[in-house]
Amino acid sequence: MSKEILDPQNWVDLYADMMYRFSLVRVKDPEAADELVQATFFAALKSQHTFAGKSSEKTWLFGILKHKIMDYFRSSKKHISIDPTSSEETDRIQFDSSGHMNPKPTNWNMDPEKAAENSELAKVLASCLEGLPDKFHKLFVMKEIEGMSSEKICNEFDIKPTNLWVILHRARNQLKQCMESNWLNTK
Amino acid sequence: MFDGMMKILKMTCKDIYPLISESQDHPLPFCDRTRLKMHLAICGLCEIYNKQLDIICKMAQSLGKEDAKVREDTSMKPEVKEKIKKWIAEKN
Numbered sequence: 001m002s003k004e005i006l007d008p009q010n011w012v013d014l015y016a017d018m019m020y021r022f023s024l025v026r027v028k029d030p031e032a033a034d035e036l037v038q039a040t041f042f043a044a045l046k047s048q049h050t051f052a053g054k055s056s057e058k059t060w061l062f063g064i065l066k067h068k069i070m071d072y073f074r075s076s077k078k079h080i081s082i083d084p085t086s087s088e089e090t091d092r093i094q095f096d097s098s099g100h101m102n103p104k105p106t107n108w109n110m111d112p113e114k115a116a117e118n119s120e121l122a123k124v125l126a127s128c129l130e131g132l133p134d135k136f137h138k139l140f141v142m143k144e145i146e147g148m149s150s151e152k153i154c155n156e157f158d159i160k161p162t163n164l165w166v167i168l169h170r171a172r173n174q175l176k177q178c179m180e181s182n183w184l185n186t187k
Numbered sequence: 188m189f190d191g192m193m194k195i196l197k198m199t200c201k202d203i204y205p206l207i208s209e210s211q212d213h214p215l216p217f218c219d220r221t222r223l224k225m226h227l228a229i230c231g232l233c234e235i236y237n238k239q240l241d242i243i244c245k246m247a248q249s250l251g252k253e254d255a256k257v258r259e260d261t262s263m264k265p266e267v268k269e270k271i272k273k274w275i276a277e278k279n
Contacts, residue, residue: 008279012272017262018253024261025250034267041271045278062253099199105235112241116249122257125246143212144244145251150212169208176239 004053006060011041015058019065026069026141028130036072040065073138073157080135080159082166088133093173106180121183128178136171143168198226200233207237211244 016037023033043064051060083089096102110118132140139159142148154161203226206219215223227234250257 008275011275012268016268016271020263021255021258021261022251022253024258025255034263037263038267038271041275045275058253093204095199095201099201101200101204101232101236104232105239107235108239108242110242112238112245115242115246118246119256122246122250122255125243126250126257129247129250140247141251144247147248165209165212168212169205172208172211172240172243175243176236179243 004051004056006044006048006051006057008041008045008048011044011057011061015061019061022062022065023069025126025129026145027072028134028137032072036065036068039068043068073142076138080139080157080167081163082170086133089136089170091170091173092177105176121179124179124183125175128175128182131178132171132174136167136174139164139167140171140175198222200226200230203230203233204236207233208240211240 019037019040020033023036024030027033027036040061044061051057055063094102108115110121115121129137129140139153139157142153142157143150148156150161150164153159154164203223206215206223209215210220210223214220227237249255
């Protein structure tokens with residue numbers, strides 16, 4: 001296999017948008033996403049000599065970006081807990097007197113394994129994600145998008161397992177409801 | 188034994204639905220797992236909810252991929268790109 005080489009002159013044209021979108025889905029804030037991409041290129045330029053050519057240029061750059069994103073999450077670390085006075089953090093799912101969900105969940109009629117292929121629904125999920133309260137967004141991203149274990153999230157971000165679990169549960173419910181009202185009801 | 192069975196069968200959706208989300212995060216203890224399984228087998232609404240969360244989870248994973256196709260129209264501002272290009276050319 002031929003050895004990969006770096007071509008910094010073309011980095012922006014080839015990868016900037018891809019890296020920007022990758023960051024934006026994780027950090028929500030466009031300015032922060034800009035800075036992450038810039039910081040990645042900056043670090044990459046400085047450490048070009050460490051590139052062994054075993055992976056592709058793209059994989060190498062994304063590896064640096066992933067580190068930068070984790071640093072960003074760590075730097076905004078503060079104690080995370082549920083705020084009982086905040087209406088946006090309450091559980092949105094309601095139940096009737098017999099204990100059934102009200103309104104009833106709608107059947108989305110799709111195979112979960114194939115859901116990712118539905119680009120229209122993916123767009124709705126992306127904008128629903130942006131609408132989550134910050135701490136919900138951050139923990140959901142770490143758990144579902146980064147695939148971190150609950151244990152690691154609790155240790156790194158100083159959060160109690162019960163709080164993590166309640167936040168993830170409410171985040172999922174908000175996403176579910178947002179998707180139902182923005183996509184499925186318009187069908 | 189009978190009381191235990193009745194307790195399982197009498198679980199309402201309200202009692203069960205937090206377990207659905209929890210089961211996505213870690214394997215549930217045997218007792219909760221059994222309760223959830225039995226409830227899902229008889230309750231169509233919770234089964235739908237279970238599937239919805241599964242869809243959200245799978246889609247979120249794909250949104251986070253490097254070459255995710257979603258929002259391909261979203262791009263970095265041209266002026267930011269130009270700025271980066273300029274200093275790469277200078278420093279390289």
